[in-house]
Amino acid sequence: xxxxxxxxxxxxRLEGVEQYYGEKIKILGPIDxxxxxxxxxxxVGPSGCGKSTLLRxxxxxxxxxxxxxxVGGRALNGVNTRAAMVFQSFALFPWLKVVENVGVGLExxxxxPRERLKKAEKYIDLVGLSGYERAFPRELxxxxxxxxxxxxxxxxEPELLCMDEPFSALDVxxxxxxxxxxxxxxxxxxxxxxxxxxxxxSIEEAVAMSDRVVVLKANPGHIADEVDLHGLPRPxxxxxxxxxxxxDRMYALLA
Amino acid sequence: MGGAVLALLLPxxxxxxxxxxxxxxxxxxxxxxxxxxxxxxxxxxxxxAVGVAVSAVVAIPLAWMxxxxxxxxxxxxxxxxxxxxxxxxxxxxxIVVLLTWGMSMDAGAVLLALTTMFxxxxxxxxxAASTIPKExxxxxxxxxxxxxxxxxxxFVPAVLPGLITGxxxxxxxxxxxxxxxxxxxxxxxxxxxxxxxxxxxxxxxxTGDLQVVAASLASMVxxxxxxxxxxxxxxxxxxxxxxxxxx
Numbered sequence: 453x454x455x456x457x458x459x460x461x462x463x464x465r466l467e468g469v470e471q472y473y474g475e476k477i478k479i480l481g482p483i484d485x486x487x488x489x490x491x492x493x494x495x496v497g498p499s500g501c502g503k504s505t506l507l508r509x510x511x512x513x514x515x516x517x518x519x520x521x522x523v524g525g526r527a528l529n530g531v532n533t534r535a536a537m538v539f540q541s542f543a544l545f546p547w548l549k550v551v552e553n554v555g556v557g558l559e560x561x562x563x564x565p566r567e568r569l570k571k572a573e574k575y576i577d578l579v580g581l582s583g584y585e586r587a588f589p590r591e592l593x594x595x596x597x598x599x600x601x602x603x604x605x606x607x608x609e610p611e612l613l614c615m616d617e618p619f620s621a622l623d624v625x626x627x628x629x630x631x632x633x634x635x636x637x638x639x640x641x642x643x644x645x646x647x648x649x650x651x652x653x654s655i656e657e658a659v660a661m662s663d664r665v666v667v668l669k670a671n672p673g674h675i676a677d678e679v680d681l682h683g684l685p686r687p688x689x690x691x692x693x694x695x696x697x698x699x700d701r702m703y704a705l706l707a
Numbered sequence: 708m709g710g711a712v713l714a715l716l717l718p719x720x721x722x723x724x725x726x727x728x729x730x731x732x733x734x735x736x737x738x739x740x741x742x743x744x745x746x747x748x749x750x751x752x753x754x755x756a757v758g759v760a761v762s763a764v765v766a767i768p769l770a771w772m773x774x775x776x777x778x779x780x781x782x783x784x785x786x787x788x789x790x791x792x793x794x795x796x797x798x799x800x801x802i803v804v805l806l807t808w809g810m811s812m813d814a815g816a817v818l819l820a821l822t823t824m825f826x827x828x829x830x831x832x833x834x835a836a837s838t839i840p841k842e843x844x845x846x847x848x849x850x851x852x853x854x855x856x857x858x859x860x861x862f863v864p865a866v867l868p869g870l871i872t873g874x875x876x877x878x879x880x881x882x883x884x885x886x887x888x889x890x891x892x893x894x895x896x897x898x899x900x901x902x903x904x905x906x907x908x909x910x911x912x913x914t915g916d917l918q919v920v921a922a923s924l925a926s927m928v929x930x931x932x933x934x935x936x937x938x939x940x941x942x943x944x945x946x947x948x949x950x951x952x953x954x
Binding site: 508511512513531533535536537539540541543544545546547548556557559560561588589590604608 | 840842843845846848849850851852853856860861864865867949950951952953
């Protein structure tokens with residue numbers, strides 16, 4: 453079933469992606485899904501539905517058992533260099549200073565030290581951590597650590613930002629602040645990122661942030677539904693009737 | 708109850724021991740070997756230091772290879788565990804063969820010591836490597852950190868606390884090994900090399916001079932404690948503060 457590649461406005465396409473655990477147990481798929489240019493796409497679903505696995509396949513850190521990931525029309529083989537990842541556990545390198553953590557992806561891309569530093573400082577500034585360049589991760593609060601994780605991902609200037617439960621380890625207020633920051637940065641001309649793929653178990657979070665929500669269900673992980681939220685005006689406050697109604701509708705979908 | 712007995716026995720034995728030692732050293736003129744103890748210590752120190760350095764230099768790439776190739780790891784670990792469980796004395800014949808082929812006894816002593824020292828370093832480094840969280844490995848991969856850059860930026864820093872712990876343990880084991888390695892009897896031949904272990908062995912098995920035994924033991928223990936306190940402890944503190952994984 454070859455699909456005509458490079459449909460306009462498609463950043464990344466999953467074709468028949470399946471993931472097995474061992475030889476026999478299928479945990480995911482087959483999944484067909486497009487990530488479109490300029491959209492904020494969320495994957496929601498209960499634990500075990502394979503949403504984090506799917507995100508890792510998109511980022512190219514996990515090779516699917518079968519199926520293809522197409523980026524810019526080409527089949528992905530290895531790490532998706534047009535994507536970057538933000539993790540629930542932040543996954544910072546404790547022995548590197550903030551500026552080194554943010555610059556380490558640029559180093560891997562062969563940027564000379566001076567440009568690396570300049571770019572790292574730019575993104576540290578964008579997430580509001582100026583002054584903390586020389587700090588070590590252990591000296592920072594959880595929220596600040598995730599800001600470093602965000603800056604580190606943005607610094608490699610990815611077209612696609614992949615976020616795996618990025619706000620789940622944060623307190624409610626910090627999570628809200630960083631959520632707003634992500635949306636602001638995404639809209640900002642300073643940031644190159646075109647699309648964002650968010651994995652979350654929080655329907656409220658998905659509704660507050662996304663243009664489109666894909667609902668996954670388990671055994672094996674498959675796409676159960678898709679909700680278009682382009683029509684829902686931003687910014688979306690949780691107490692607005694339209695937002696609440698959408699959240700309720702999505703809970704019904706997941707039930 | 709047991710504590711009270713211990714609290715009495717311990718100081719009593721210390722006092723008694725000190726008195727006996729005192730008698731041992733004033734009752735007669737010092738043995739001629741005592742003057743050589745500083746040089747003995749220095750030579751043994753160098754051997755143990757070389758053993759620790761060699762262990763560290765070999766353990767890191769080996770652990771790196773084991774951590775990278777999940778398929779080879781099972782077999783390799785089994786082999787390593789078997790090798791590690793063989794006592795140093797079982798390597799005697801091998802070392803003796805190498806010696807008769809012309810290897811220097813200095814190298815022989817270090818090599819034999821390595822058969823006990825190396826495993827402490829390797830297993831501690833392997834243990835530390837297994838503490839690298841999955842998400843951190845994924846982050847490194849997503850950022851494009853591969854090969855030598857991953858080694859330098861992630862693997863080596865992550866195993867550094869384990870490496871130091873392993874080196875401290877190997878350092879202690881190395882001194883223990885010196886007593887075994889600097890003075891070998893195989894067949895009717897004696898292979899020996901100058902060092903505190905050889906001096907201690909000769910005093911124990913040949914001359915039976917308790918003065919030399921006490922002096923070489925005491926000086927060795929003192930040196931070990933000093934190096935632990937002044938060298939290893941500060942290094943470990945600094946490494947742990949910066950390189951330990953966060954909880």
